[in-house]
Amino acid sequence: MSEMIIKNGFVFDPLAGIKGEKKDIGIKDGKIVDASEVKKGKEIDASGKTVMAGGVDIHTHVVGPKVNVGRLMRPEDKLFRSRTKERNTRMQMGFAVPSTYATGYAYARMGYAYVNEAAMPPLHSPHVHEEIRDTPILDISAMPVMGNNWFQMEYLKQGEIENNAAYTAWLLRATKGIGIKCVNPGGTEAWGWGMNCLTIHDPVPYFDITPAEIVKGQIQTNEFLGLPHSLHVHGNNLGNPGSAETTLDTLKLAEGITTNNKFGREQVLHNTHLQFHSYGGTGWGDFESASQKMMDYVNKQKNISFDVGFVTLDETTTMTADGPFEYHLNHLNHLKWANVDVELETAAGVVPFVYDKNSKVCDIQWAIGLELALLAKDHMKCHLTTDHPNAGPFTRYPRVIKWLMSKQARDELLHSFKYADKVIDATIIESMDRELDLYEIAQMTRAGTAKCLGISNMYGGLTPGMNANVAIYDLNPEDMPKDPEMIESAFSRAAYMIKDGVVVVENGDVIATTPRKTIWTDAKYPLNELVERDIREKFLKYYTVELENYMVFDDHVYNTVPLEVESPAA
Numbered sequence: 139m140s141e142m143i144i145k146n147g148f149v150f151d152p153l154a155g156i157k158g159e160k161k162d163i164g165i166k167d168g169k170i171v172d173a174s175e176v177k178k179g180k181e182i183d184a185s186g187k188t189v190m191a192g193g194v195d196i197h198t199h200v201v202g203p204k205v206n207v208g209r210l211m212r213p214e215d216k217l218f219r220s221r222t223k224e225r226n227t228r229m230q231m232g233f234a235v236p237s238t239y240a241t242g243y244a245y246a247r248m249g250y251a252y253v254n255e256a257a258m259p260p261l262h263s264p265h266v267h268e269e270i271r272d273t274p275i276l277d278i279s280a281m282p283v284m285g286n287n288w289f290q291m292e293y294l295k296q297g298e299i300e301n302n303a304a305y306t307a308w309l310l311r312a313t314k315g316i317g318i319k320c321v322n323p324g325g326t327e328a329w330g331w332g333m334n335c336l337t338i339h340d341p342v343p344y345f346d347i348t349p350a351e352i353v354k355g356q357i358q359t360n361e362f363l364g365l366p367h368s369l370h371v372h373g374n375n376l377g378n379p380g381s382a383e384t385t386l387d388t389l390k391l392a393e394g395i396t397t398n399n400k401f402g403r404e405q406v407l408h409n410t411h412l413q414f415h416s417y418g419g420t421g422w423g424d425f426e427s428a429s430q431k432m433m434d435y436v437n438k439q440k441n442i443s444f445d446v447g448f449v450t451l452d453e454t455t456t457m458t459a460d461g462p463f464e465y466h467l468n469h470l471n472h473l474k475w476a477n478v479d480v481e482l483e484t485a486a487g488v489v490p491f492v493y494d495k496n497s498k499v500c501d502i503q504w505a506i507g508l509e510l511a512l513l514a515k516d517h518m519k520c521h522l523t524t525d526h527p528n529a530g531p532f533t534r535y536p537r538v539i540k541w542l543m544s545k546q547a548r549d550e551l552l553h554s555f556k557y558a559d560k561v562i563d564a565t566i567i568e569s570m571d572r573e574l575d576l577y578e579i580a581q582m583t584r585a586g587t588a589k590c591l592g593i594s595n596m597y598g599g600l601t602p603g604m605n606a607n608v609a610i611y612d613l614n615p616e617d618m619p620k621d622p623e624m625i626e627s628a629f630s631r632a633a634y635m636i637k638d639g640v641v642v643v644e645n646g647d648v649i650a651t652t653p654r655k656t657i658w659t660d661a662k663y664p665l666n667e668l669v670e671r672d673i674r675e676k677f678l679k680y681y682t683v684e685l686e687n688y689m690v691f692d693d694h695v696y697n698t699v700p701l702e703v704e705s706p707a708a
């Protein structure tokens with residue numbers, strides 16, 4: 139079909155251990171091949187430029203019901219624009235919660251190829267898949283939310299890992315999801331009665347199971363099935379001063395558990411947006427960073443990974459399956475609040491939030507995210523996210539990269555804060571000289587995230603046989619710009635973005651779109667009679683939909699690529 143060669147670029151491919159080597163990359167029929175195999179076709183001159191695999195985002199909220207509630211309740215967030223140069227694109231709107239079309243184009247401009255939707259309520263999976271269909275260029279997976287699911291709380295209360303595994307495998311098939319997402323375990327169910335679980339030992343009303351038992355049971359279920367990704371946790375007590383203690387209690391639940399999977403994943407627990415979970419102090423008056431304490435622990439654990447959730451200091455919209463947290467936030471800032479409770483499964487809330495640069499608290503949050511990433515010893519396990527749009531829109535990733543790569547950029551901003559002295563007292567950011575390099579940025583944005591999701595045989599690298607997703611940035615690693623703003627602009631507008639072998643972005647403008655894929659996990663562990671009976675009974679008694687209409691119809695899911703997992707030996 140089509141052939142292409144990318145010549146003379148500086149290649150950063152951590153999955154293959156390539157650190158800025160000058161190297162040609164060949165592409166044939168949508169896959170990476172050895173450059174010597176390309177005889178004809180398009181030639182791209184990448185001399186003096188940085189070449190990386192297409193970006194892989196491990197945690198973002200881009201499709202589904204709560205995202206759409208965010209779009210509906212915030213017409214003031216809309217910016218309508220249609221770039222004159224981008225003639226074949228649809229209208230793009232929304233700053234913090236962009237429309238589906240704007241989302242796909244904006245990720246592609248930054249050189250991203252794959253995103254993982256972080257929270258899909260199982261009952262509403264058709265909504266998620268409808269929006270995936272309308273999101274251009276990107277390959278997408280979605281994680282069904284399970285930390286407050288009635289079936290799972292009942293099985294795990296009894297220690298029935300195999301029954302829970304059978305239900306989980308069924309739910310992944312029913313929703314076409316990729317893995318197990320756990321949000322405020324137990325707490326969101328407690329919120330069904332207006333309550334919460336703030337520590338890992340607070341029992342869930344009526345179910346009488348604790349968050350600790352839910353998390354531990356879900357890790358065991360995940361490794362029993364051998365799923366590509368690990369358990370993906372947003373723990374209890376998010377966003378409160380002192381949350382670091384709860385987080386460390388949660389992380390310790392993974393101690394002594396080893397991975398069981400054929401996908402190259404090394405962790406058993408992924409803690410998402412760790413920044414919101416690394417707070418010290420006892421109230422907003424003595425609020426301080428606990429990043430050092432957090433990373434002293436995390437750096438020693440081989441079976442834990444995390445993404446940061448960097449605060450970008452913008453006006454944005456928060457949206458999470460953590461219902462009680464959103465209510466709490468609404469009481470702090472008195473802005474609009476939306477809430478949706480989903481029968482037997484989960485809940486969600488949406489509240490606008492202004493991370494004001496003149497607020498001491500927001501600036502400390504900004505510092506904590508950067509500290510976590512600068513203290514990390516292994517950037518394969520520390521990933522770049524903003525929990526889009528919770529800590530800021532994903533379009534700010536290039537700005538975050540600038541802060542990580544330039545102490546000058548950090549210091550200039552820090553010293554422009556109204557309460558700079560108080561922020562410096564409550565954090566360690568001013569004393570940190572470390573500047574990350576392009577190899578570490580490639581680990582945080584593609585190699586590490588792909589490995590952690592269990593898809594590093596197809597995404598996140600440039601080894602022959604992998605999908606031909608390549609980002610080329612106008613940055614010369616041998617002559618990095620003195621002005622840090624140039625780093626932000628280079629990562630904002632890729633010189634070229636190639637998706638499945640097709641040039642989709644040139645000089646920062648979208649010039650084409652390509653077919654894309656929905657990735658999900660087909661765990662071939664069968665339902666047993668007991669679990670099948672439980673499912674039928676709960677649908678008859680409690681669900682408002684029929685079981686036959688619950689599972690997302692095959693023709694409702696766009697271009698599926700299953701990750702197949704053989705069932706464990708009986």
Ligand SMILES: [Zn+2]
Nearest residue numbers: 197199256525
């Ligand atoms: Zn999230």
